[in-house]
Amino acid sequence: MSTTERRTGVAVRGLIRRQYFWGIIAIVLLLLVNVVKDPAFLAVSVNSLNGNLVGNLVDILRASAPILMIAVGMSLVVATGGIDLSVGSLMVVAGAVSMEFIKASGDGASGGVALGALGLALAVSALLGVVNGLLVSVVGLQPFISTLVMMLAGRGLAKVITSGQNTAAANEPFRWIANGYVIGLPVVVLLAVVVVVIVALVVRRSALGLMIEAIGINPKASRMAGIKPRGLLITVYTLSAVLAGIAGVFATASVMTVDVSRTGYQLELDAILAVVIGGTSLAGGKFSLGGAVVGALLIATLDKTIVFLGVSSSATPAFKAAVIIVLCLLQSERVRGLFRQRRVPDARVPGAEAPRASVTV
Template sequence: MTDSDSGFVGFVKAFARRQYFWGIVAIILLLVVNLLKDPTYLAITVSGSGNLVGNLIDILRAAAPIMMIAVGMCLVVATGGIDLSVGSVMAVAGAVAMEFLASAGGSVASAFGALGLVILVSGALGLVNGLLVSVVGLQPFISTLILMLAGRGLAKVITGGQNTAANNEAFNWIANGRVLGLPVVFILALIIVIVVGLVVRRSALGLMIEAIGMDAKAARLAGVNRRALLFAVYIVGGILAGIAGVFATASVMTVDISRTGYQLELDAILAVVIGGTSLAGGKFNISGAAIGALLIATLDKTVVFLGVSSSATPAFKAIIIVVLCLLQSERVRNLIRRRRTVPDVTKEVVPV
C-alpha cells in the first residue's frame, strides 16, 4: 500500500468515526430506497425559467427551516439546556410578518421592515428564555415549555385567532425565489449556518459555550460569564427560529397559527443528536446539526413518497432514528468490536 493510499484510507477511517457520518449514510440509503421505487427520483431538470426542478431541490427547500432551528438548538444544548419553544416562536414570527405585510403593502421596503420586526420580536422571546434560565434560575425545560405554551397564544392574539395572509413579492421571493437555479431559502440557510459555525469555532466563544455545558462552576471560576453566554445563545436561538418562521410562511404567504412550526422543536432536537451534539451539554457540532436537518427533511419526503400512512409515520420515523442513534453510540460500537475479538473459549484445549 502506497503512502497516498494510506493517507486516503486514514482520512476515510477518521471521517467514519465522526458521529454525523451515519447521518450521511442514512441520507444515502433513503435516497437509494426512493430510487428503487422510482429510478428517476434523483433526476433534476431545468424549467423554462432556468430553475432547477426535482426531488433533491424540494428536499433542500424543506431542510432550510429545520437547519435554522437545529443550529440554534445546537448552541442551547451545548450549554446543558434545551429549547422547546422554537416551534411557537416560528408561529409568532409568521404572525408578526403577515400582519405587518397585510397592512404595509407589497413594497420591498415593507419586506425588509417585516424581516427586521421578526428578528426583533423573536430575539425578544429568546431574551425571555435567557432571563428565566440565567437570572430567575428555572430549569431550561420548564422555562422554554412556558414559552412553548404561551407562544401560540401570543400568535393568536396578534392575528385575532385567524390565519392571516398577505401579498408581497419580495417577501415571497425569500422562500420561492431561485439563484443559479437553487432555492434562495436553502442558500440563505446555508450562509447563516456557515457564519454561525465560523463565529463559534474561529473564536473563543465556542469553547466558552462548551465550558459552561461541561462544568458551569469551573467555567465561572475560570472567568467565563455564564449569564451573558446564556442570554446570547437563547437570543440567537430565538432569532434563528424567527427566521425559520419566515421561511415557513413566506412560501405560501399565510400563517397557520396551529400548524406553523408544529412539533418542529422535536425535529430540531433529533437533528442535533444525529449531528453528534451531546444532550448532556459541553459538546456541539454545527455542521453535524445541518446534516441532521437534511436527514430529517429527506426522511419526511421519503415517508410521503413511499405512501406511509399518516398514522404510521411517527413509528416509521422513530425506528429509523433509533437505529441511527444506536449506530452512533460509542458504547454499542465498542460492544460489537469486543464480540468480534473475543476468542472462542468453548473449544476444549488439548494439552500437548
C-alpha cells in the same frame, strides 16, 4: 502498507467514528429506497421557462432550510447544557407578526414592507429569546421549564396577534424569500447556507464556541476561569430565537399564510433529533454545526421519503421513529463494540483463537 495507505485508513476510521457519518449513510439509504421505487427520483432538470433547477433533491434542500435554522440554534443551546423547546412557537410568532404587518400595510409589491416585516419578526423573536435567557441565567429556572413556558406562551401570543385566525397576506418581495431563485437555486437554501456559515465562523473562529462548550462541561469551573455564563446564556438563547424567527419567515413566506395551530408545530422535536443525529451531546459540552446540517438534511429526506412512499399519516410517526432508533443504535459506541467483540474471538475462552495483532478492536 505504505504511508499513504496508513493515513487513508486512519482518516476513514476517524470519519466512521464521527456520529454524523451514520446520518450521511442514512440519507444515502433513504435516497436509494426512493430510487428503487422511481429510478428518476434523483434527476435534477432545468426549467426551460426560467432556468431554475427543479427536482426532488431541490425540494429536499428547500424543506431542510427551516429545520436547519432551528437545529443550528438548538446545537448552541444544548452545548451549554440547556434545551430550547420554544423554537416551534417562536416560528409561529415570527410568521404571525410578519403576516399581520404586511396585511396592515396593504402593499403587495413594496420591498420596504417586506424588509419591515422581516425586521419586525426577527426583533420580536430576539425579544422572546432574551426572555428565555433571563429566565435561565438570572431567575435560575431550568431550561426545560423556562422554554416549555415560552412554548405555550408563544403560540398563545401568536393567537392574540392574529385574533385566533389564520392570516394571509400578499407581498411579492416577501414571498420571494422562500420561493424565489438566484442563479437557478432557491433563495431560501442560499440564505440558510449563508446564515450557517456566518454562525460557524463566529463560534469557531473566535473564543465564543469554546466558552459555550466550557459552560456545558462545568459551569462553576468556567466561572472561575473568568467566563461570565450569564451573558453567554442570554446570547445563545437570543441567537436560537432569532434563528427560529428566520425559520418562521421561511415557513410562512412559502405559502404567505400563518397557521397559528400548525406553523412550526412539533418542529422543536425535529430540531432536537437533528442535533442528536449530528453528534451534539445532550449532556452539554460539545456541539457540531456540520452534524446539525447532516441531521436537518436527514429529517427533510425522511419526510420526503414518507410522502413519496405513500406511508399513511397514521403510520408516519412509527415509521419515522423506527428510522431514528436504528440510526441512534448505529451511532452508539456500545452497540458497535458488541459487534466488534463478536467478530474477534476472546483469547481467554478455551479453544478460541487468539486475536491477531493486525486486528483493531
